[in-house]
Amino acid sequence: MLEIKENIFCFQYMFFYIYGILSLVYLRMVIKNLPDDSQQQFLVKAMDYWKKKPIWKMKVLNVEETEEPKDMEKYSLGVWPGTVQGCNCSQSYNQRYLTGECSNFNLVSKCVNVKEQDPKNIYNYIFKYFVTYYDSDYLSLFSRVERNKNESKCKNGYKKCGSLDNMRNPFCVKEEEDCVMNYFFFKIEDDKSISLYSGFHPDIIDTNIAVINLFILDSVGCLLNEDYLTDVYALFKNKTNLPNCRLEVTRNLTINIPDSEVSKEYLYKVNNIYNGDGVIPGRGSYYNPINMRAMVYQGLHTLLSKYYYFDAYIFKHIKTFNIWTLILLKVGVQLVYFIFMQIKISQREKEIIYNSIWAGVLAVFVILIWMFNNSLFRSSIMALDFDDKLYRLMKVLRIIDVVLALIIFSAHLFKLFFIITNKGNRKKYSEFINQDK
DSSP: HHHHHHHHHHHHHHHHHHHHHHHHHHHHHHTTSSSOOHHHHHHHHHHTTTTOEEEEEEEEETOOOOOOOOOEEEEOEEEEEBBBEEEEEETTOOEEEEOOOHHHHHTTTOOOOEEOBHHHHHHEEEEEEEEEEOSHHHHHTTTEEEEEEEEEOOOTTTTEEEEEETTOOOOOOOOOSSSOOOOOEEEEOTTEEEEEEEEEOOGTTSSBOOOOEEEEETTTOOOTBOOOOOSTTBBEEEEEEETTHHHHHHOEEEETTTTBOOHHHHHHHHTTTSSSSSSSSTTTTTTOOEEEEEEEBOOOTTTTTTTOOOHHHHTHHHHHHHHHIIIIIIIIIIHHHHHTOOOOOHHHHHHHHHHHHHHHHHHHHHHHHHHHHHHHHHHHHHHHHHHHHHHHHHHHHHHHHHHHHHHHHHHHHHHHHHHHHHHSSOHHHHHHOOOOO
16 A cells, blocks of 8 residues: 555656646647737727626707706717827828927918817717616626527516627516617708607517617727727827727627718817817818717627626736746646655644645645636637637647646545555655665
8 A cells, every 4th residue: 555655646746747848838829829919809898898887778968958867877978089289280281290389380381289188078969868777787688698509588587678799699687677778860850950769669679789888989980999089180199099990890899870970070069179279170171970889799609608707807818817827826836735745744643634735725726727727718719700729729728737637636635545544654755766765
């Protein structure tokens, strides 16, 4: 029996090096097979949007009305980014934007000084809007969906209001609750006035997507990057760009609201952005129309029945998590265990207690390895529509990694068993491999 126990000790020492090397290979393969940066950023932005709660009730007022409804929140359709102080020469012969005040030459050349302005919420857009929100985010709403091979339907106790996401999963509310809006559009009447029609109708729940949230965008705006107004205007503050914003269109994450187009000149005037000083983008030959759009959630792949926000967080920091999993779990825990194995414990009772504690530590180690690998596997399914390399890798790699972690745990359990059942003294490892000592 002593020989069996020492063979286990020997195996544990060797496996420490083997698992460390395999973990480095694991790290390299995962990083190498990630989707490209633009696809990752798109998915991360779409996942962040899952936390936005959908509009439940809405009240619309004319822009001129001053009395606001109680217990409702004024709704912002987007943000104008503000400007730094500069010189707007868009109407001059060179059509440039310069930082700092205009020179006399620039002023003569039809340039105008632009004052610094802070970012401003866009509240007024044909009308102004007040809302209350439905108290569930995307993953909570998705948990109400029952999927099978042929269809997705609401679980018992819920009813369908429309489609929830671009995968056409149902938007489910409790049976006793009012539905969210499933139609929203403008209409130019015969007298040239504009009317807004919105609400819920049961006859269109199978064809319409529920109105989740509303935004404004110009022709080159990027919703997921919250880049609502993208004038070629170098004086805008905090200008950012998300690579591959076209994925918003190809993934059907927005729906155009019919008859919602307005000019940028109108938008800036009605929201008191320029107040007559400076040149308003959109005036004259430059015309960049703005439309109101409804947002659609990025849906889970058909192979997924559930997803968690910690999955999204890990995917957002996937390289960092892989490196720290290697350092803290796959190498760190093993290294401390390696040091523990070399300690000679004279009292058998203490040896049993310490090894029992390590059994608990290694059990947690296996669980964390299992959770981490399954999280990456779920994220690889989320990325399947863009690239299948990570999915094909994780389909195999997660099993291998968990099996290796189980081998480490099993070897320790065997060792603990033999320590408990064998009353003989344990040899040091150096004595086991060198019988002359």
